[in-house]
Amino acid sequence: xxxLVPPEAIRFANGEPLCAYQECYRCFDGRDILFRLVNVExxxxxxxxxxxDTIAHVCAMFYPGSVIxxxxxxxxxxxxxxxxxxxxTCSIEVTLDIQPGFTESFIEGEHKGFHLEFRTETAPTKxxxxxxxxxxxxxxxxxxxxxxxxxxxxxxxxxRVRxxxxxxxxRDLMMKVSVxxxxxxxxxxxxCTALGVPHADTAPESVVYTLLIxxxxxxxxxxxxPVTYTLxxxxxxxxxxxxPALEEPxxxxxxxxxxAVIPHQTHVFKCFKEHxxxxxxxVVDDVNTIWAxxxxxPDxxxxxxxxxxxxxxxxxxxxxxxxxDSEREGGFVAAVEVLPLAxxxxxxxxxxQYELAFAATPVVPLTPLPTTPAEPSPPPQLAAAADTATTVxxxxxxxxxxxxxxxSGPDLxxxxxxxxxxxxxxxxxxxxxxxxxxxxxxxWAxxxxxxDVVALVRVQFSPGARxxxxxxxVLGCDxxxxxxxxxxxxxxxxxxxxxxxDVDIFTTKFVAEQIQT
Numbered sequence: 001x002x003x004l005v006p007p008e009a010i011r012f013a014n015g016e017p018l019c020a021y022q023e024c025y026r027c028f029d030g031r032d033i034l035f036r037l038v039n040v041e042x043x044x045x046x047x048x049x050x051x052x053d054t055i056a057h058v059c060a061m062f063y064p065g066s067v068i069x070x071x072x073x074x075x076x077x078x079x080x081x082x083x084x085x086x087x088x089t090c091s092i093e094v095t096l097d098i099q100p101g102f103t104e105s106f107i108e109g110e111h112k113g114f115h116l117e118f119r120t121e122t123a124p125t126k127x128x129x130x131x132x133x134x135x136x137x138x139x140x141x142x143x144x145x146x147x148x149x150x151x152x153x154x155x156x157x158x159x160r161v162r163x164x165x166x167x168x169x170x171r172d173l174m175m176k177v178s179v180x181x182x183x184x185x186x187x188x189x190x191x192c193t194a195l196g197v198p199h200a201d202t203a204p205e206s207v208v209y210t211l212l213i214x215x216x217x218x219x220x221x222x223x224x225x226p227v228t229y230t231l232x233x234x235x236x237x238x239x240x241x242x243x244p245a246l247e248e249p250x251x252x253x254x255x256x257x258x259x260a261v262i263p264h265q266t267h268v269f270k271c272f273k274e275h276x277x278x279x280x281x282x283v284v285d286d287v288n289t290i291w292a293x294x295x296x297x298p299d300x301x302x303x304x305x306x307x308x309x310x311x312x313x314x315x316x317x318x319x320x321x322x323x324x325d326s327e328r329e330g331g332f333v334a335a336v337e338v339l340p341l342a343x344x345x346x347x348x349x350x351x352x353q354y355e356l357a358f359a360a361t362p363v364v365p366l367t368p369l370p371t372t373p374a375e376p377s378p379p380p381q382l383a384a385a386a387d388t389a390t391t392v393x394x395x396x397x398x399x400x401x402x403x404x405x406x407x408s409g410p411d412l413x414x415x416x417x418x419x420x421x422x423x424x425x426x427x428x429x430x431x432x433x434x435x436x437x438x439x440x441x442x443x444w445a446x447x448x449x450x451x452d453v454v455a456l457v458r459v460q461f462s463p464g465a466r467x468x469x470x471x472x473x474v475l476g477c478d479x480x481x482x483x484x485x486x487x488x489x490x491x492x493x494x495x496x497x498x499x500x501x502d503v504d505i506f507t508t509k510f511v512a513e514q515i516q517t
């Protein structure tokens with residue numbers, strides 16, 4: 001939801017709200033980006049965007065029985081019920097976009113409860129320094145597509161003719177654009193824009209368009225005034241040859257690859273070249289054209305991910321998870337977990353094009369304490385937070401068919417649609433904390449089914465995954481690998497939104513800390 005800011009702690013960095021208010025709420029936990037302002041006397045809401053370069057999008061769902069009206073630019077519509085009739089028993093959705101530095105009126109009236117969602121996007125760029133060429137079309141607004149360098153790829157909008165263009169300001173990168181539009185009737189493809197393949201869970205009225213932009217080129221994309229859309233970009237070197245991996249002398253510290261898995265160790269490559277002896281090793285058998293991974297650590301679970309095109313002539317080993325590559329059409333991502341001191345087969349074949357990524361997660365076992373069978377089982381007595389953790393492998397686990405909750409269960413006003421439920425502490429009671437998955441929205445939440453335990457969740461997603469933090473999720477860093485972590489604290493009986501986006505490949509770690517009373 002939003003966090004109430006005490007009056008003495010209210011600080012704005014880039015201006016002041018242009019409205020009268022008695023209550024101020026921070027919309028992003030720990031980030032002073034957007035504020036919800038409430039005029040209690042007049043029963044009015046406002047939003048103030050305290051940034052200089054970020055557009056904030058607000059979507060509020062008010063519960064049935066709310067008597068409200070939208071103010072100024074806010075857009076309101078009633079969500080019809082099962083009968084298709086829109087009346088006082090229906091929920092009300094109100095949406096609004098807030099430009100950087102702006103104060104916007106939102107609603108007026110009395111509500112019976114609400115749920116808020118926020119997302120942000122980069123505002124149009126005011127100043128751009130082109131490094132290669134220049135766009136060949138006029139435009140009113142220009143958006144950077146990448147944070148690297150000067151932006152590399154730019155989206156150009158000509159408001160007069162209602163058209164989008166893309167300009168590639170690089171010399172050696174082929175750019176691929178993929179945009180999912182929520183309403184296909186709002187847009188028409190232009191030029192070389194092609195119809196893309198939508199996700200299986202997208203709405204029937206949506207459409208995906210893709211486009212390739214060569215270095216220095218400006219290409220038309222679509223015509224129309226789309227309201228809701230999701231942008232994805234990928235940059236690939238032009239005709240980049242595959243650089244052979246550097247094979248270095250290796251020294252195993254705790255064992256060696258299992259010859260029963262990989263008989264001929266023709267080549268051995270370090271996976272973590274900057275750490276110790278390499279920790280994880282990719283072993284190649286040229287005789288049998290086999291790849292395997294050997295984990296030479298006693299206390300880390302390793303994850304190996306490989307991105308490869310669909311034209312590769314390979315067969316993945318049993319136990320290797322594979323999903324479609326969301327960033328490259330026709331490609332795939334394979335992932336395997338390698339337990340401490342284990343040798344795991346990965347593939348048969350000799351892939352010519354591939355990208356490898358690795359992650360290491362410490363193994364700290366969770367040891368449950370015994371309970372007395374004759375007495376009702378109280379919540380488990382957990383050890384100190386530093387000593388209480390469990391590591392979940394990145395391979396996709398099996399969802400619970402009928403999860404058993406000891407308390408009230410997940411709050412459906414926070415996570416209305418739950419397609420899958422996973423236990424976070426599988427060997428501990430009923431699971432304690434549960435990961436909730438909305439497959440349609442590609443969204444996660446966590447529900448803490450305990451009354452006296454705070455759960456800390458840390459998740460590392462695959463490199464390049466597009467992830468949007470939700471609720472009070474914050475970003476952290478893995479000190480071992482330098483990878484980005486998404487973290488959230490889930491209080492007792494809380495249902496907390498976590499993230500949405502490319503959540504297919506991940507490594508999780510859960511820590512439970514008992515509240516001292």
